[in-house]
Amino acid sequence: MSDHILKAYDDDLAQLKAMLSEMGGLAEEQLNHSMEALVRRDTRLAGQVIQADEKIDAMEIAVEEKAVLTIAKRQPLARDLRNIMVAIRIASDLERIGDLAKNVAKRSHAINDTLPRRLSAGLERMGQLSQAQLKMVLDAFAADDAEKAMEVWRHDEDIDALYNSIFRELLTYMMEDPRMISACTHLLFATKNIERIGDHATNIAENIYYLVHGKPLREERPKKDKTSITPFELKQD
């Protein structure tokens, strides 16, 4: 993309992008730390994650202000306009990712004290997948790479599939031993949060597609999250 005649306009857009990549970095870090806190049962780290969330919240507001100001000053059109719209949306997705990571950290507090056995290995794997998705989508955004964004978009179903199996696994634990119900419920919510983070990553991917191509992605995303329609069956012996 060639430069604007008015250099200050380029600076505005570059600043907006820089703010978003900083915010993206922060969201990535929050997710990584919350997973680590959960897996390693690190209550201190969980506390840090909870504290750091307000930084992301503040950045979302800063991005919005910058975007509004740029619209007011430059009257952006075409791709510049999409750029700003997309910046606002991505900032809100990143803010939600931050919130979800914080929630995972909060739940890890509760789980760390009560859950006697090791976490499911699936959860760890799911965390890695969502981390990889988030990283990839942020890279795609930095490079305006719609192809890469589409790859993220298509891979979300892996997270969904894993979520499904963890859901079943946790149900089984709870049925085996009702004393596990409290911890497993927390774990279930944590898992759901991570699955939601994957969804936000695909939202960001859709926005990158829109930014580059100028039209929204119309295809239906492949979905494998079936937990909402999974009946709770008690096995009769």
Place this chain on the structure above:
Amino acid sequence: MNDMTFKTVFTPPQPKILATNPAKIIAEGVDVYYGEKHAIKNLSLTIPDKAVSAFIGPSGCGKSTFLRSINRMNDTIPGCRVTGVINVDGQAIYDPSIDVVDLRARIGMVFQKPNPFPKSIFENVAYGPRIHGLAKDKTALEQIVTESLKRASLWDEVKDRLHQPGTGLSGGQQQRLCIARAIAVNPEVILMDEPCSALDPIATARIEELITELKEKFCIVIVTHSMQQAARVSDLTAFFHLGILVEAGDTDEVFTSPQEKRTHDYITGRFG
């Protein structure tokens, strides 16, 4: 000369506005020359009725030249030649049988700088209907003048001083007077060549509001240097560059996702 060189670069699938509004002006293979200078190159464009079409592009791109070709204003420029076909309601306006004076009554024009006649406000508007014999008596003429001033949203401001000179009005009022003068002869098409570039933002907003009202009755074509103005008032936008119609499409699409890179670069302020 290779024909392909001057092909209109991009014609997207029929703009949506043409599906709802019938075509008023159809240009096909139009070339305009000023002596040696080839100002418009093989232009084909359909302009919808009862809608606003905006021509945008950098200075010297040919947008005003094409606008002026639509009511044969270029005839008065020595060395200017127009080839190809421009049809208004299916009638070829460059046909030798066409009476240019009648044509210009059907296709009115408003210019960049307000240019009222050095006469009273009333006379400015009455002049056209009188020479075209549109009013059978004084009452009918007054009726036309009142009606035109009302339609140009100027009536309330001038009704008590109709016989004072038109040149004594503010710039924005003068421009609305010129619009009243143009619509007094009951034209079908109104051509506007940067009608707001000499006006302040409030006067500009009034004219834009007026344009939006007038499109109910007329086919309006506007040349503007303000991208925002084109985005605000028009239904169809045509982007010209170096004498070529680069892209024409629904305004909503041209300003959010233009198909041609040159259009994109121009409207986002990357060249011009």
